[in-house]
Amino acid sequence: VAHELRLMLLGLLLFCAVARADCKAGNKPSSDGTTCVPNTDQCTDTLTNAGCATCTGTGNAQTCLTCSSSKKVRPDKKGCIASCPPSVTTENSGVCECTAGNKPSSDGTTCVPNTDQCTDTLTNAGCATCTGTGNAQTCLTCSSSKKVRPDKKGCIASCPPSVTTENSGVCECTAGNKPSSDGTTCEPSNTNKSGLSTGAIVGISVAAVIVVGGLVGFLCWWFLCRGKA
Structure with a gap:
């Protein structure tokens, strides 16, 4: 009888050992060994x-x-x-x-x-949240009630009318416009880059037409009138 009891006890111990080893990943045997509980540490x-x-x-x-x-x-x-x-x-x-x-x-x-920390430059320009890194970083939101300016490199009090529209606090250039050199407003995308005023360009065009017309008239006179002579 004692031998049989020892065998039963040994079998029970083996069963418990197997049960303890069968806990799923992330779990461990409970304190009484009858089940499994999350494998956690005591909270600080x-x-x-x-x-x-x-x-x-x-x-x-x-x-x-x-x-x-x-x-x-x-x-x-x-x-x-x-x-x-x-x-x-x-x-x-x-x-x-x-x-x-x-x-x-x-x-x-x-x-x-999920944005990146704003650089000092953009923070000083009023940006609260930013995206990107280095020189490519741009504003997402402003730290006050201001609006993100068209070039997204700072904040302004309000979006410039007629050349921008506001989209979730961001000033976006309207069709045919682009951010100005200082980024605070928008200007026509096809801005004249020659440095000449519109009046000067018109004057040059008229003068060119007169010169070409005169040259054509002279050639006609030369070939027609001189030819008859």
């Missing part, structure tokens, strides 16, 4: 105070997996919020995830356009 005080119930990772890299109430894990996974912000996030198993083209905001509670 900071994340616990922010509402996190289970966490993963360690130190500053630790993030929330679930919240301690019916709240949702916020986009930066560093705390919990009442609900996922509409239009810029989607909820996935209690976690607020930023939609395409967005990233967690600086406070982590919502999502903002």
Whole structure:
């Protein structure tokens, strides 16, 4: 009987060992060994105070997996919020995830356009969010109620009438126009680049017609009148 009990105990231990080894990736055996639970680390005080119930990772890299109430894990996974912000996030198993083209905001509670940090030049010109890098970087939005100017290299109080239209806070040149040299307004795309005024161009054209007409008249006289002589 004692031998049979030992065999049964050994079999039970082997069964438990197998059960513990069968947890799916990302999970571990529960404390009583009867099931599996998320393979998480104890939340830091900071994340616990922010509402996190289970966490993963360690130190500053630790993030929330679930919240301690019916709240949702916020986009930066560093705390919990009442609900996922509409239009810029989607909820996935209690976690607020930023939609395409967005990233967690600086406070982590919502999502903002996935833009690059503005250069000092564009920041000083009034830009709040930017896209691109280096000299190719342009304004997306302004830091006040101002509008992004036509060349997208700064902000102006309002879009110049007749030559621009406003599109979501951005001044865009109307058809046939392009940003001016200082970028604050728009000018005709076919601007005369010769430096001559319109009057000067007209005068030159008239003079050319007179000269050509005179030359044609002289040639006609030469060949017709001289020929008869």
